[in-house]
Amino acid sequence: MSLYPTKTKDGLFITGLVLIPISLFFLCIPAMTIMQQDTLGLFVCNFTITVAYFVLLLSSNRLKKGREGLMPLFLFLILLLISAYSLNREMVVFENTVTWFAVLQIILCINYIAFAYFKHISQWLQLVMVFLLGVSLITFLYIAIYLFPLYVFSLIASFVLGISIHAFVGLLFVIYTIVLVKRAVAGSRILLYALYGGIGVTIVTVVAFVLSWGIITKNINTTYRHATVHENEGWPAWVSLAQHVPQNGLTEKVLKAGLVYSSFSKTDGFFWRVPTKNFGEERKHDPLVVIATLFAGEINLNEENRIKLLESMFDSRHQAQERLWNGDDLITEYINTAVRIWPQFGLAYTEKTLTVSNMKPESSWRNQEEAIYTFHLPEGAVVTALSLWVEGKEAKSILTTKQKADSAYKEIVGVQRRDPSVLHWQEGNTVSVRVFPVLAGESRKFKVGITAPLTRANGKMKYENIYFNGPSVAYAKEAVSLQFQQSPKDFEALAAFTSKNQLTYTRSGSYDASWAIELADQPLSNEVFCFDGKQYALRPYQKQFEAASFETVYLDINKSWTKDEFNSVFDAIKGKKVFVFNNELVQVTNENKDEIFDELHGFQFSLFPVYLIENAGTSLLVSKSNEASPNLNDLAESKFLEKVKESMKDSRKLKIFNLGNTLSPYLKTLKEYRAFQYDHGTVTDLQQKIAKREFVKDIENDKLLVIDNAELAIVEDECNQPATAPDHLLRLFAYNHIMQKMGARFSNTTNDTDELVAEAQKAYVVSPVSSLVVLETQNDYEKFDIKDSQNSLKNASLNSKGAVPEPHEWALIAIACLTLVYIKYYPAKKKMLS
Structure with a gap:
């Protein structure tokens, strides 16, 4: 066989070129449609095309020496490679191939085809092609080695099943790439250098990756080993590890090796693996990870600790949720x-109705799956409704304790396998929704209602779309309806929205998670909402300040600080005692401040032990953080969390100034629990507070609650005027009041919460002590002792009391009612008089 150099009208070669896109079409059908296809049938199409072309190749005698059959043979190998990936859907050898490796193989196959015209192109392009040939040699050598364990079985099976030839596709590519190299590079030293360059660059890339992998793996193992000995301040060893490990893509892959990425280890072999704890991310095959785990090994952490690290460092809490199915x-x-949206109240109510579909064919033997969603809420927002469609009808949820809702859902899903849905509060302004079952070939529909304040800044009010994590939205369509209850000021609709009138805007198309709107701030309405003898009103909140003299300042230093910020803050608090936490409280002085900053600045995040702060009235904690850190639930049963809880028992509040608007999950939850007298701003703002000896005043009490990012205060009082405001005022008050009370009761998560549950039931709000649940029958509710409260607002709705008429509409209603009374009784009265 020789290189194909001259013929431009070779029927066999052209036939192969035509068959490749046809075969690719069958391979890509599952990716082009949302409904899963019969992948076995698609493989048969791919394999038939491959066999047919091979028969043509044999019958043409082009494989004989001197018949220029090398290039048609490569077309056959490309068809065989496509067929192998099609077969892989039925008999998984490779997990889902990572994008870079899939693209690389496409480029290399195109390069093989281009060699048909190698003698007719410029030299610089020839150098590139031969360079890629060197890359091909290493790439397919990897595939050949990876498939080596299948060779013996495939040889035996080849006499019965011809499909076993797929196991040798990598080896065949290696053999005939060497043949192609001899034909193309013969007699040319510069082309030989290009070949060596491709091989060398590939090997250097792999070696560099393996070395980097080894360094991180060793660093993780060493840090974890030291942390298990010291156990800083009683938190788990993995927390110290998360503080020190670089937060980058390579670290994420190291943590996911064997959990998400295929790896070469004793527990995760080439074609088998021990079942692992369910982690909601598809399995992937990355050759670099496989090679790295072969030569550099894996980290010595169990799966539970790996998942904790992924949750804290890489925002993987949704993927790490417990899955029953x-x-x-x-x-x-x-x-x-x-x-x-009620502009006059600075709040919004959002209903998200989602349709989740199971793409498995109806004939699948395991046809039930569980849909899990995580919704991200604005600060101060609360879920106030949940519905699940059962047999085509909307079934509204009942609010009960978190324990009852959870036990009912788990028993029904795990044992009875019928129709429940449950929604739980989660730390970090999130909630989780579970829906079961979603049957193969079918869809389920559920609805979540969210009451949220509009954020305020610089004279503007802002509404941000509430986004979620869950089953793929790649093909999702969305219809948005935006309705104002009062004409908004200075509102410009986004380009994608169509205006029906000045109050209603709509959009339809592909799902967009990130849209937001702004409108001008406006005075708050004096209207109130009344329920159960109490009224709820909104008042504008502006920071009030009180005298504050700080004797001691604690700096919460981590990677998010800059050196300039540290120096500026340190200069502003000179003359005071300054401490940082580094395994213990360390006093900062002019002599050691640079050394201390350099060490603490290497921490990815910090968990300042707030219980070490004495004399809360004369102390200040200055913090800056990113969104990476464990949350309080991650620290459950640790001595660290026990001490934090103990320090909150007396309802003392620490003064904390946050540089910027971002709080770590740890501090964010403590803030929601009202553990802080909180303020935020720039370094300059802090310098001014210290110079003036003042700090923001805590004005909250049992009847007045603050949502600072919305610049709102919600006030409870005795009902003494008509109720014309939306019921969402009570819902927001109740949620924030529960969070306020949770701080003092934080140490008793299962006791002394009846009062809080009752308040949650009255307002129908999801909280740390309450959840929403939908069960299939009334008997299910009775079995688990789940009863609906009669004295409650029930599920919120777009058409509920939260959408009451405006004052001028009340006047029209009153006139209409009087007219009806007049029409009904006036004729009778007239008759009597006559």
Whole structure:
């Protein structure tokens, strides 16, 4: 066989070129449609095309020496490679190939085809092609070695099943790439250098990756080993590890090796692996990870600690949620977003109605899957409604204790396998929703209602779309309806929205998670909402300041600080005692401040032990953080958390100034629990507070609650005027009041919460002590002792009391009622008089 150099009209070669896109079409059908296809049937199409071309190749005698059959043979190998990946859907050898490796193989196959015209192109392009040939040699050598364990079985099976030839596709590419190299590079030293360059660059890339992998793996193992000995301040060893490990893509892969990425280890072999704790991310095959784990090994952490690290460092809390059933074949197909905004109250109510579909064929033997979603809420927001469609009808949820809702859901899903849905509060302004079952080939629909304040800044009010994590939204369509209850000021609709009138705007199309709108701030209405003898009103909140003299300042230093910020803050607090935490409280002086900063600045995040702060009235904690850190639930049963809880028992509040607007999950939850007298701003703002000896005043009490990012205060009082405001005022008050009370009761998560549950039931709000649950029958509710409160607002709705008429509309209603009374009784009265 020789290189194909001259013929431009070779029927066999052209036939192969035509068959490759046809075969690719069958391979890509599952990716082009949202409904899963019969992948076995698609493989048969791919394999038939491959066999047919091979028969043509044999019958043409082009494989004989001197018949220029090398290039048609490479077309056959490309068809065989496509067929192998099609077969891989039925008999998994490779997990889902990572994008870079898939793109690389496409480029290399195109390069093989281009060699048909090698003698007719410029030299610089020849150098590039030969360079890629060197890359091909290493790439397919990897595939050949990876498939080596299958060779013996494939040889035996080849006499019965011809499909076993797929196991040798990598080896065949290696053999005939060497043949092609001899033909193309013969007699040319510069082309030989290009070949060596491709081989060398590939090997250097792999070696560099393996060395980097080894360094991080050793660093993790060493740090974890030291942390298990010291156990800083009683938190788990993995927390110290998370503080010191670089937060980058390579570290993430190291942590996911064997959990998400295929690896070469005793527990995760080439074609088998021990079942692992369910982690909601698809398995992937990355050759670099496989090679790295072969030569540099894996970290010595169990799966539970790996997942904790992924949650804290890489925002993987959704993927790490407990799964009773898998949801691998689910997609989010449709989202209906209905938003009602009250500009005069600075709040909004959003209903998200989602359709989740199971893409498995109906004939699948394991046809039930569980849909899990995580919704991210604005600060101060609360979930106030949940519905699940059962047999085509909307079933509204009942609010009960978190324990009852959880036990009912788990028993029904795990044992009875019928229709429940449950929604739980989570730390960090998130909630989780579970829906079961989503049957193969079918869809389920559920609805979540969220009451949220609009954020305020620089004279503007802002509404941000509430986004979620869950089954893929790649094919999702969305319809958005945005309705104002009062004409907004200085509002410009986004380009994608269509205006029906000055109050209603709509948009439809592909799902967009990130849209937001702004409108001018306006005075708050004096209207109130009344319920159960109490009224709830909104008042503008502006920071009030009180005299504050700080004797001691604690600096919460981590990677998010800059050296200039540290120096500026340190200069502003000269003359005071300054401490940082580094395994213990360390006093900062002019002599050691640079050394201390350099060490603490290497921490990815910090967990300042707030219980070490004495004399809360004369102390200040200055913090700056990113969004990476453990939350309080991650620290459950640790001595560290026990001490934090103990320090909150007396309801003392620490003064904390945050540089910027971002709080770590740890500090964010403590803030929600009202553990802080909180203020935030720039370094200059802090310098001014210290110079003036003042700090923001805590004005909250049992009847007045503050949502600082919305610049709102919610006030409870005795009802003494008509109720015309939306019921969302009570819902926001109740949620924030529960969070305020939770701080003092934080140490008793299972006791002394009846009062809080009762308040949650009255306002129908999801909280740390309450959840929403939908069960299939009334008997299910009775079995688990789940009863609906009669004295409550029930599920919020777009058409509920939260959408009451405006004052001028009340006047029209009154006139209409009087007219009806007149029409009904006046004729009778007239008759009597006559």
